Amino acid sequence: MTKPRLPRRVLMLGFENAQILxxxxxxxxxxxxxxxxxxxxxxxxxxxxxRGPFRTSCGLTLTATRxxxxxxxxxxxxxxxxxxxxxxxxxxxxxxxxxxxxxxRAAARTKRTVSVCTGALLLAGAxxxxxxxxxxxxxxxxxxxxxxxxxxxxxxxxxVRAGKIWTSAGVTAGMDLALxxxxxxxxxxxxxxxxxxxxxxxxxxxxxSQFSAQLAAQGVSDERIARVCAHIVGNPRDDLSVPxxxxxxxxxxxxxxxxxxxxxxxxxxxxxxxxxxxxxxxxLTEGSAPVETVAHHAGFGQAERMxxxxxxxxxxxxxxxxxxxxxxxxPISINLIAEERQNVS
Numbered sequence: 080m081t082k083p084r085l086p087r088r089v090l091m092l093g094f095e096n097a098q099i100l101x102x103x104x105x106x107x108x109x110x111x112x113x114x115x116x117x118x119x120x121x122x123x124x125x126x127x128x129x130r131g132p133f134r135t136s137c138g139l140t141l142t143a144t145r146x147x148x149x150x151x152x153x154x155x156x157x158x159x160x161x162x163x164x165x166x167x168x169x170x171x172x173x174x175x176x177x178x179x180x181x182x183x184r185a186a187a188r189t190k191r192t193v194s195v196c197t198g199a200l201l202l203a204g205a206x207x208x209x210x211x212x213x214x215x216x217x218x219x220x221x222x223x224x225x226x227x228x229x230x231x232x233x234x235x236x237x238x239v240r241a242g243k244i245w246t247s248a249g250v251t252a253g254m255d256l257a258l259x260x261x262x263x264x265x266x267x268x269x270x271x272x273x274x275x276x277x278x279x280x281x282x283x284x285x286x287x288s289q290f291s292a293q294l295a296a297q298g299v300s301d302e303r304i305a306r307v308c309a310h311i312v313g314n315p316r317d318d319l320s321v322p323x324x325x326x327x328x329x330x331x332x333x334x335x336x337x338x339x340x341x342x343x344x345x346x347x348x349x350x351x352x353x354x355x356x357x358x359x360x361x362x363l364t365e366g367s368a369p370v371e372t373v374a375h376h377a378g379f380g381q382a383e384r385m386x387x388x389x390x391x392x393x394x395x396x397x398x399x400x401x402x403x404x405x406x407x408x409x410p411i412s413i414n415l416i417a418e419e420r421q422n423v424s
Contacts, residue, residue, distance in 0.1 A: 086114070086122040087159035087264065090150070090185070092198075093127050093143060094178070096168030099135040100250045101195040105162055105257035111273045112261050120265055121159075126150065128178055136166050147181040155188040160260070165196030165216070165249070173204045183207070186244075193245040193260070195253035202246065203227040211241040216249030235392070292354035303328045304342040307335075311351055315358045315378035319351045355379055356388055363401040370397050 089109060093102050102125065112120040127133050127143035134140050163182060172178050183205040186192040194202045199215040200223060202208050209229040220234035233239055238247035238256040247256035254277075262270035296308030307328050311319055324347055325335035339347050359377035362368065371382045374397075379385035382397070389397050 086119050088157060089121050089123045089160045089162060090158055091123060091125050091162045093125055093133060093141055093164050094168045094172050095133045096136045096166055097164040098166030098196060098250060099137050099139055101164035101166055101198065101253050102141060104251065104254040105195060108254055108257035108261065108273055111276060112265055112269060147178065152184065152188060155185050158189045160191040160193060161185045161189045163194045163198035163201050165198040169197045169200045173200050179204045191243050195247050195256065196249040199223060199246045203230050207244055211244060212239050213246040214239040214248050215246065292350060292357050299342045301338060301342045304339055311354045315355045316376065321347050352388055356392055359385055363397055
């Protein structure tokens with residue numbers, strides 16, 4: 080008779096002024112995962128430098144069941160994953176030798192070490208990211224690169240896996256990362272079922288850009304540039320050259336290019352390519368049209384031009400992107416959460 084598999088033990092490390100969603104987002108996703116028997120697939124514990132309550136950056140308080148000094152090496156050897164939260168508190172914790180030492184000690188014994196958002200600073204402080212590619216919130220990518228020059232910082236990725244080390248971008252990207260962990264452990268159908276249950280719009284791939292052209296367009300305060308951004312996002316097949324866009328904004332080409340870069344942080348050509356990439360990704364994941372057709376409707380014109388853009392920004396071809404990340408066509412019952420079709424390994 081096959082002995083029932085125990086749930087994977089997961090430690091989530093929080094601290095004073097942690098970002099609450101860095102903790103609760105992955106926590107909720109892992110809690111939702113169920114083995115085929117219906118039992119929890121993960122046993123999750125919130126820990127902190129000290130046992131008891133700690134205040135998160137939004138003002139709400141979370142409670143750690145234990146402090147790091149209460150967890151010995153033998154126990155860490157039974158832990159599957161250590162997750163390290165991010166948030167403004169990392170500015171202090173990165174200088175706490177006791178916490179950094181714990182992370183280093185845990186990483187040497189657990190099967191997987193994961194950081195969310197600026198938790199990457201703590202992993203870097205422990206030397207775990209030296210010589211490795213890593214992600215963090217785009218706003219802190221330069222700080223990570225400056226303070227830890229041995230780390231290969233990817234300022235754009237949603238999440239990155241480097242062997243047993245995983246890192247992610249900010250806040251909600253931690254939920255994308257958690258879904259990827261579930262997919263690796265339990266299979267894609269279980270991860271998709273959880274995403275549907277939590278009403279998540281999309282299981283975003285790790286290589287997807289943190290930058291969204293549509294979101295950037297909504298945040299532009301210069302009204303004329305904002306209208307141009309909206310036009311680009313809504314009409315990717317149009318003539319989106321600088322002369323055409325400058326005419327749309329009723330500006331000279333030189334003035335338009337300068338003001339566009341000031342308002343968005345990108346050149347018009349960079350923004351146009353990102354917008355077209357967003358449209359292509361959407362069409363690839365939501366439909367079955369040939370790549371050549373997607374390239375046409377997304378504004379790339381030729382499939383080869385789109386392929387080069389995908390390789391440049393995502394590191395995969397359009398076909399590979401579709402194979403890996405296309406939403407399943409058939410409905411996925413939420414019961415799949417309790418009916419995992421693969422053995423928990």
